[in-house]
Amino acid sequence: MKKNGVLYIGAVIVLALGMVMAVTACGSDDPEPTEPTTEATTTEATTTEAPKPDSVLKKTLQGLIDQYGRGEANGKGVTYARAMDLDGDGNKELIVIHDMTTEIYVVKGDKAESVFSGKCGIQYGQTDTAYEVIINESISPTTVVLFNSSDEWVDENVSAVTIVDGAASTESLKASTNGENDTPAREELVNFSINGATVSASDYNNEYTRLTEGGDSINPMTPADLDEILASL
Secondary structure (H helix, E strand, C coil), X not given: CHHHHHHHHHHHHHHHHHHHHHHHHHHCCCCCCCCCCCCCCCCCCCCCCCCCHHHHHHHHHHHHHHHHCECCCCCXXXXXXXXXXXXXXXXXXXXXXXXCEEEEEEEECCEEEEEEEEECEEECCCCCEECEEEEECCCCCCEEEEEEECCCCCEEEEEEXXXXXXXXXXXXXXXXXXXXXXXXXXXXXXXXXXXXXXXXHHHHHXXXXXXXXXXXXXXXXXXXXXXXXXXXX
């Protein structure tokens, strides 16, 4: 009898333990899946700050001086430089005259691009050659006026340059005499054209006056003047 009792009690205990385990299993929630953790390495983009426009113009001017030298009496080398806002957009452009050539540079990104290059010079008869360039801030946009005559006694060749949306726009005025005069007087001009189209003397002279009146005729700079321009940029 004892043996059977022991067996009975053992069976009850096993049964009870089984019920407890079953209840515990039914009442527990399934464990939430654990998302794999990946160690992300964040690399910050290294950004290079664009150079300031003035420093770009300074580098450009210094490069031109290194290439052509500072101005000389015969018109060789860089004889004039000025940084100014020609189109009123808040950004400066660079006007440079070297070797009887006027160039205008516009800052585009980290470089300055030459958007205009034109000869400037006035030849008197068969000998002396000088240049005349006018910067006219009294009209909008500011206009750079170049005079380039093969013989001022018998012709007039004018280029008026403006900057629009980073590009140069050029207006061309040309006139000549009948070849019978021997004095350099504008009153002797008889043939007139604007941008290749023939115009009247009145229309030509009105446009010539608009472009030049109130403008400043520039003077060649000394090497010290150019150094001051470089230092200001």
